Amino acid sequence: MHKGKPLILSIAAKEVLHILKDPRSLIILFLMPILQLVMFGYALKMEIQEIKIGVIDYSQSPVSRQLIDCFRGSEFFTLFSFEGEEDAINDLFMQRQAHAVMIIPMNFAGDLSREPLVDVQFIIDAADPNAGTIIRNYINQVILTFNESHQDLLPIPFDIRGTLLYNPDRKSTYFFVPGIVALLLVMISALLTSITITREKETGTMEQILVSPVKPHEIIIGKVLPYIILAFLIGIIILLIGIVLFQVPFEGSALLLLILSTLYIITALSLGLMISTVAPTQQVAMMLALVATLLPTFLLSGFIFPISSMPPLLQYLTYLIPAKYYLFIIRGIILKGSTFMQLFFPTLFLGIMSAVLLVASIRKFSTNLES
Amino acid sequence: MKRIQQMIEKEFRQIFRDRPMMGIIFIVPLVQLLVLAFAITTDVKHIKMSVVDFDKSRISREIVSAFSQTERFDIIDFTQDFKKIDNDMRAWNTQIALVIPANFGRDLQRGAQPQIHISVDGVDGNTAGIALGYAQAILLKYGVENKIQIPIQVERRPVHRVNLVERMWYNLELDSQQFMVPGIVVVLLTIIPMMLSAMSLVKEKEIGTLEQLMVTPLRKHQLLLGKIIPFLILSYLEMALVMTVAILVFNISMNGSYLLLAFLSFLYLIATIGLGIFISTFTHTQQQAMFVAWFFMVFMIIMSGFFIPIDNMPHSLQVFTYVNPMRYFMAIIRDIFQKGSGIFYLAKDTALMTFYGIIIITLAVFKFRKRVS
Numbered sequence: 001m002h003k004g005k006p007l008i009l010s011i012a013a014k015e016v017l018h019i020l021k022d023p024r025s026l027i028i029l030f031l032m033p034i035l036q037l038v039m040f041g042y043a044l045k046m047e048i049q050e051i052k053i054g055v056i057d058y059s060q061s062p063v064s065r066q067l068i069d070c071f072r073g074s075e076f077f078t079l080f081s082f083e084g085e086e087d088a089i090n091d092l093f094m095q096r097q098a099h100a101v102m103i104i105p106m107n108f109a110g111d112l113s114r115e116p117l118v119d120v121q122f123i124i125d126a127a128d129p130n131a132g133t134i135i136r137n138y139i140n141q142v143i144l145t146f147n148e149s150h151q152d153l154l155p156i157p158f159d160i161r162g163t164l165l166y167n168p169d170r171k172s173t174y175f176f177v178p179g180i181v182a183l184l185l186v187m188i189s190a191l192l193t194s195i196t197i198t199r200e201k202e203t204g205t206m207e208q209i210l211v212s213p214v215k216p217h218e219i220i221i222g223k224v225l226p227y228i229i230l231a232f233l234i235g236i237i238i239l240l241i242g243i244v245l246f247q248v249p250f251e252g253s254a255l256l257l258l259i260l261s262t263l264y265i266i267t268a269l270s271l272g273l274m275i276s277t278v279a280p281t282q283q284v285a286m287m288l289a290l291v292a293t294l295l296p297t298f299l300l301s302g303f304i305f306p307i308s309s310m311p312p313l314l315q316y317l318t319y320l321i322p323a324k325y326y327l328f329i330i331r332g333i334i335l336k337g338s339t340f341m342q343l344f345f346p347t348l349f350l351g352i353m354s355a356v357l358l359v360a361s362i363r364k365f366s367t368n369l370e371s
Numbered sequence: 372m373k374r375i376q377q378m379i380e381k382e383f384r385q386i387f388r389d390r391p392m393m394g395i396i397f398i399v400p401l402v403q404l405l406v407l408a409f410a411i412t413t414d415v416k417h418i419k420m421s422v423v424d425f426d427k428s429r430i431s432r433e434i435v436s437a438f439s440q441t442e443r444f445d446i447i448d449f450t451q452d453f454k455k456i457d458n459d460m461r462a463w464n465t466q467i468a469l470v471i472p473a474n475f476g477r478d479l480q481r482g483a484q485p486q487i488h489i490s491v492d493g494v495d496g497n498t499a500g501i502a503l504g505y506a507q508a509i510l511l512k513y514g515v516e517n518k519i520q521i522p523i524q525v526e527r528r529p530v531h532r533v534n535l536v537e538r539m540w541y542n543l544e545l546d547s548q549q550f551m552v553p554g555i556v557v558v559l560l561t562i563i564p565m566m567l568s569a570m571s572l573v574k575e576k577e578i579g580t581l582e583q584l585m586v587t588p589l590r591k592h593q594l595l596l597g598k599i600i601p602f603l604i605l606s607y608l609e610m611a612l613v614m615t616v617a618i619l620v621f622n623i624s625m626n627g628s629y630l631l632l633a634f635l636s637f638l639y640l641i642a643t644i645g646l647g648i649f650i651s652t653f654t655h656t657q658q659q660a661m662f663v664a665w666f667f668m669v670f671m672i673i674m675s676g677f678f679i680p681i682d683n684m685p686h687s688l689q690v691f692t693y694v695n696p697m698r699y700f701m702a703i704i705r706d707i708f709q710k711g712s713g714i715f716y717l718a719k720d721t722a723l724m725t726f727y728g729i730i731i732i733t734l735a736v737f738k739f740r741k742r743v744s
Contacts, residue, residue, distance in 0.1 A: 022658070024659055025656070025658055025659050028659065028666070029662065032662065032665075036666065036670065039670070039673075039674075039688065039691070040669075040673050042684070042685055042688055043673060043674060043679070043684045044673065045679065045684065046496065046497050048680070048683055049682060049683055090710075093540065093541070093710065094706065094710050094712045094716040096702075112533070115531065116532065117533075118531070118532070118534060120534070120536065121536045121537075122536065122537050122538070123538045124537055124538065124539050126540055126545060127541040127550060127705060127706075127710060128542075128705075129542050129545035129546065129549075132542065133545060136535075137504075139535060139537075143533050143535050146533055147532045147533055150531065150532070157479055157482065157484065157514055157517075158475075158479055158484060158485050158510075158514060159484060159486045160486075160489065160506075160507055160510050160511075161487070161488045161489070162489045162490075162506070162507065163488065163490045164491050164496075164499055165490055165491065165493050166492060166493050167493035167494050167496055167499070168493060169496075170493055170497070170499060171496060172496055174496075175496055175497075191661065191665060195657070280391055281389070281392075283389075283570050283574065283657065284389075284391045284392055286566065286570070286657070286661045287392075287395045287399075287563070288395065290661075290665060290668075291395070291399050294562065294669070294672075295403055295407055295555075295558065296403075296407070298678075299410040299411065300407070300410050305410055305411055305412060306415065306495065308417045309415055309417065310410050310412065314409050331494050332461060332462075335494050336494065337461065338461040338462065339461070341462075342458060342461045343462065344462075345462075346463075
């Protein structure tokens, strides 16, 4: 029994040799996530940079020009004057030359001095409903400013004070950078271990292990150990770059983040391992690892789409996504300064998940060996 | 020609023999589509809310019940303790706190213009902004509806305001699935063909069968074509299947031409499979091929406008999207489905995508030749 430890270590050493034998893969492993993080960190932005509006001004009055100037004054809009009927608007949208078209009616100036409400029509390209909504809100903001500059708003008997905590400027970068870290970590880890065992199956070295006195759990643990270290190093690099480069305010404990990130990495590695024991070939293993991590992490973890808005059945499914818990953890620690106790449940779930996956892989692996 | 045909037959036999792989190719994308498409909603609902009511008057109770009546907000807690709210917010138990100060109701009736506070978890800035908007709208509505009972100190002046009339074209109901489901189809149908083709040559290299192929009278480009064509046929069938299911299950309205869609899908698959084969020519092991393919895939998805519009990106980064075939096809498929755009409007995207496919396959052939000799 006392021999258990060295055996694990020698299996780990063998895996390390295998990793070092292929320096290309190693370089790819370190460079790619960095490149991706930097690129996506800058690329992913909810904020719309430039809303192009075509203006049809039938009124041609000082007031209508004042309204147009109100839009010009905002940094978000680019206006161009546009003449044409509805067909031409369709054409404009199909060529993707405008996001919206503003139509100021003929008697705009006169009506504004007589009527309580004067309609100004905005035709918005809402093919992307999210972008459409954001554009509508931006437009609404300008209209409000215009109305206020003209007169007081309806009297409301109380004041509403809204405060945005943790991210007062609503910077989407703060929201996305932790998400990218979560995505990269889970994918790298799962892909790394997904082929460890299938590789041995394919190259026939599994038989050699079979005849050696090593126990299944020793093989599994020995194989995972080097990847924990590897993924941990990659994790530290990504976290550092993410926080420093994108100047994400760091509110919580760095130590706690490191510990819980390691737990997350172990969960993802165990997931890869589980896949590795199930898949017959490397190719199938990689495909499974990819399919199990890529889109589910994008869509079900809360990376972009809030979980609470999903249909209830799907919300239950999100409990199976490790990145969901890690997003609570990393966003919590970095942006809110959450403590361990506040993150107890996500941590617990990650712990349970990795334990279950590890035990299941060892079980499956032993039955593989016996048959 | 005969040789290519034989090579194609061999490839097909190999693929069909691999049962788990067939499962991955045909079943996994369907399952993912059916599950993931429901995840997509830009609607913000069931925002978890804590209420701090120091006033406890009729008015404050009415305000709270106005919040509890919508499905936008789920009131999860009533408390007087700010520490608890702070803790809940950091533990992700609550997202928004409504604070009604003491004497709010009395001050309101005296016309003393009291304040009401709303604090939102701003980490997800987009959701936070929407949540705050909803909360303000509920309060404003309450304020407007109940102003009769409140003495108005402001003298009434005639109001003249501009009213925003919006017309949301192409997606009247702002249904995200109409926009996202075709996008998911594109992503799913990129992952599998690209991975398959990226690993195909490398696998033969690794198990040593590439040498055997080399000593056959097959020419290099014939060998590559023999690899590409089966993948192309298979992926095309897969695309037809997944697309049909997507349209039927999610009621995606098609405003354009199916023929055009079928044709451009084919061009897109050439570009992606070409990219996969290209990866296969410069990597040595399946592991390397997979990591490189993975890198390209994540890059392609994020830089395609799939969920973040390319317009939002800094201009210096937008340049990178031009080397991304998915960028073109993402725009094409959405425009065909939603706007019913014809080839005339899609000419630029189509040309660039086709050009991309030609270049990448030429590169693959060139690289493969050099490598072998």
